[in-house]
Amino acid sequence: MDLEELRVIENFIWLIPLFPALGFVINGLFGHFLSRKVVGRIACGSVFLSLVMSFLSFLALVGMPVGDRVLHCRCFQWIKVGHISLDIGFLIDPLGAVMILVVAGVGFLIHVYSIGYMAHDKSVARFFTYMNLFTFMMLTLVTGESILLMFVGWEGVGLCSYLLIGFWYESHANADAGKKAFVVNRIGDFGFLIGIFVLFWSLGKISGGKVWTLNFADLAAHIHLLKDVTLGHAIGIGMFGLGSMSVLNFVGICFFIGAAGKSAQIPLYVWLPDAMAGPTPVSALIHAATMVTAGVYMIARLNFLYTLAPLALTVVAFVAGVTAFMSAIIGLAQNDIKRVLAYSTVSQLGYMFLAMGAGAYAAGIFHLMTHAFFKACLFLGAGSVIHAMSDEQDMRAMGGLKKWMPVTHWTMLASTVALAGWPLTAGFFSKDEILWKIFESHKVNMWHLIPWALGVAGAFLTAFYMFRLMVLTFYGECRADEHVKSHLHESPPVMIWPLRILGALALVGGFIGVPYAMSRGLFPNFFEEWLHPVMSGTLYGTPAVEHGLQGHGGSGAAGAHHHVEAVEYLLMGMSIIIALGGSAISYFIYTRRQEIIEQFVQKFSNLHRWVYNKYYVDELYEYVFVDGAKRLMRILAWFDLHIIDGIVDFTGRALVWITALSGKIDYDGVDGTVRWIGNETIRLGSITKLIQSGRVQYYLMIAMGILVGIVLLFQFMG
Template identity: 50%
Template sequence: MDSAWLIPAFPFAGFVLNGLWGRRLSRKQVGMVACGAMALAFATALGLFWLLLRHSPDQRVWEPVYYTWMAVGDFSVNASFLLDPLTMVMVLVVTGVGFLIHIYSTGYMHDDPGYARYFAYLNLFACAMLILVLAGNLLVLFVGWEGVGLCSYLLIGFWYEKQSASDAGKKAFIVNRIGDFGFLLAIFLTFWTFGTLDFREIFHAALLRFQPGDGVVTAITLLLFVGAVGKSAQLPLYVWLPDAMEGPTPVSALIHAATMVTAGVYMVARCSVLYALAPLSMGVVAAVGCATAVFAATIGLVQNDIKRVLAYSTVSQLGYMFLGCGVGAYVAGIFHLMTHAFFKALLFLGAGSVIHALGGEQDIRRMGGLRRQLPVTFWTFLAASLAISGIVPFAGFFSKDEILFETLVTGHGVLYVLALGGAALTAFYMFRLVFRTFLGESHVDPESAHHVHEAPLSMAVPLMVLAVLSLVGGWVQVPMLENGKRLGRFLAPVFEDAEGLLTEGTAHGSHASLWTEGVFMALSVVVALAGIGLAYRWYVADPTRPERVAARFSRAYRWLLNKYYVDELYQAVVVELLKRLAETVHEWVDRAAIDAVVDGAGAFFRHAGTHLRRIQTGLVQHYALSILAGACLLILAALAV
């Protein structure tokens, strides 16, 4: 297990090679370095996964310590990793999906002048995320946490010549600093409370010292969640993620599917013991997750940019993951994180294939009828849409249904109803996207229509692999079968302590009958089919209906189209206020105070110098007179004493 350091080391080596010598290499060599680095990381992860499986469940925990990072007084932190089932699930997702996105990028970015720089950033992004999920303590995790924040800034603003891309990168960086401030406070409070930042030591001490509901644990978990809200784009700090679409489409796939936005969910799941000791925090996590899931889904109903629809879909699906963690269904939350990585990466890469075929067009109102010209893209995109909509037997059905069912059986009936409604909205807006892009009458620009072509093999193969994963990825956690929930059994040792706390005198320990579970599974499918059917009726059977409905409910439509004016609200209340405050501070503190003192000191010595300069006449008799006068003054002073 000491070889775990190789997993992030390989993509870091790719970053160094392409970053320093990429301009001297051919595009093929650059792609081979970047993709080879991810392939080696994935192979190493598979090897460690196999070694982990060879041990009994209670022995599947290793914590290799490489060196003492810092030791100051009582504060000591090791450069260490923590390898357990949760880590391995995350590592396999990051390296596996990341590898496919790297391959896809060789085709998508082939003609970009910043080809080597792009792959250097992409490798560094993967490296930072791998450090984050492998971390054995909060400080190492924070290094990866900040690393993915930096890389998101570099990749979202990759085409920095565009003002919108540059602004989007800055927006993502600044909004995440708000969340990171909360995360830093959580780290400080954790060390002050436990005297360590090591995960296993913290959890062991928490179980011994605290009871559910203790204030300090509640404060730590709420502050950790502030960091998760920023990184995983939850209310109210979600606003950076839709604007992140300004980066290259494969970057969107990597951010949304396998790296940055899943960091918050992983962190909450990793700290499951602390959250189990903080019922208030778990309630906040569940409520914010559910609200975000529904809120973002309503915005996705009317967006016309193909990538922006998927962006709000990501915000919504992350809400479901937090809902699962908030009701104590940590396995379900991580399960949905895994399946979401498959179908969301496929959706973004499929969208990239469409954009690539149409010469950069992203407005679905200028698409339509692309099914025959882009058959591979259509069928793979359809598979991902069925998965995210929760249609059996696709992966998203199993993971989303488990979250919904756990929400219900743990006594959160209101959250269940809201989440079920969000699932219906998801099915509707996803198939609105499918129908308007691939079916119906073509609205493609005539000049672009002659050049529409299917994606090259380097882009098509990752689409097909991810389509297979979107179909079979959920079969590792099949409910109602005796040995169906394999992922749950694999992750059980990680969440054993948290689940033990949650089942003490609560409803978490009860289990619904298989018949009941089957009924609610069927209900979730019916709801998804209803959303798909309504989308078909509006956008295929009667394509003029959406315009009539929008005209009839014009106010509601404008609110949704303008995303509830949240960005405008932030601009007016936060950004402009801070700008005016900065201008005031600049005028009264910087200019009136600081500049006055500095400039006054300079003026004083300048004037003093002007007067003293008059003494320097250059006449010897004047100097002799001055010496005589000085001597007389000294004699008088001596006599006075």
């Protein structure tokens, strides 16, 4: 097929987000009147159609020359203000193709699984309505051609997370968890908005008013204009002493604040563990394929900006390293099976951002994809366990479930070894690549050795707590009571088949990204080659390439490894030892020497309490921000009541007094004077009327008398 025939599909890529939107509308309007089976088929069918369109778009890109792999469809004009114009348009390039396949593919499997999991829920239509809306918003986020359209999807998944986490809103804890997710995400989104405004204004001003745009392709082509521009020069103010800071560093940090909220990085990670309040398929959708990966995708999409913002990349790397390590420690002490997986997600997102901080954008997206496979499988497997255990989530009440749930056990084991980073699994290829890239980036920034060390430590802890989860759940004696034991069973096929598919992908999905150091050139790193046009800037003609796009630990460009250093093999061996060693130690302790853990907890009870209670970060936020806000509101209420209202009340009373005084002055002074003049006029008139007899002789006599009086007066005075 020639290029024009392949490009036919770009006129229909808008259908990718549209199909789930149609499912949302149909189930939202008519789901109450439809059977559960029909509702489930509509929801799953709409996402499946998106998956088909996504796959066709991917095939079209594969058939195109490397430099032409872009599908672009503008639907209609959205915003038109002067010379500023933004369209509703969709863009699919190699990066977008990966994202839509992950979102639609894993999302479809989760939808299918949900048919069985939510089979007896009274609000199944509302559930699938929200799930379809979530998928629509996520697909809009990853296919939007501009930051503004991305932000629409960004806010949309935030809304949907609130709806789905608080799905069982009858429980106050669930409703509070939904509100917490919504509020924390709004904090991050404030930083994102500031970044959008500053980037838009700076580029427009520096270009002399020629480049007012938020389209990704246009930004990539013109971002070099801001390479050495300071914040003070771009926006004209110092902004709390930040005037000498690079615009791109400032914007990059602002965008990362938004990513920290959406993708649960320190300090905005606290909402994600509480998201476990929602149904388990929601946990899988949020934690694996959709919302939490939005921040990682955003940085990868804006790689041309971050490559020119070294300070922003350093901030990303350090926050990611601390997040990966600290959340892994918390995962060690949790007993709720879903909560362990939640902190695992926070930690693994840290690894993705570690790759971004090293400038290894392709490696970060690679781990995003492999993580979607094994983490979705783990969450759905946890849902299968909870379903069999009559809604019990405490691993201390489980054990021995391998006997009753063999498929769930084996699929979760496959995903566990992948997450732990066992050799040749998907997690091994992607995580090892990240650790190598962040280590390699210390040649540009030696401080990157710190996040690398945190990442290595986190990898060991990951292997340890994941095998702790497997042992406590599936091995040993069953600790459930007899009533629960009598109901133990494997999940139905509609829940099992998604587990099988995801478990298989967790094992073999990494082979599309085998690094050069392992293959020695026998076969290429398909994943890096696929993303190379986007990450190198060649696809959009980004001038930033010549300014050092490859200079931050490697962007994941194909052919970056013409020479493999011995240290790379050393680090690879270290990763294998860490993964296998952490797993073996955990298995040994929890199957044969659990007293070691008990002794450790007794000896370091304060440390255990701190870790178990998640460093009391939630309590700290509650005291500082929530209670602090309440205290501030009480102070403001007192100030309003006693000061503002006091001033208003005093002013009112003073006005009443002044009005009364002015009324008295008006009545007794002004009106009194008028009345006196009137009364005196009347009295004088009553006197003078006596001389008004009407007789002329009488008048002449009076006149003569007056005249004589005047003459005598003058005579007397003279």
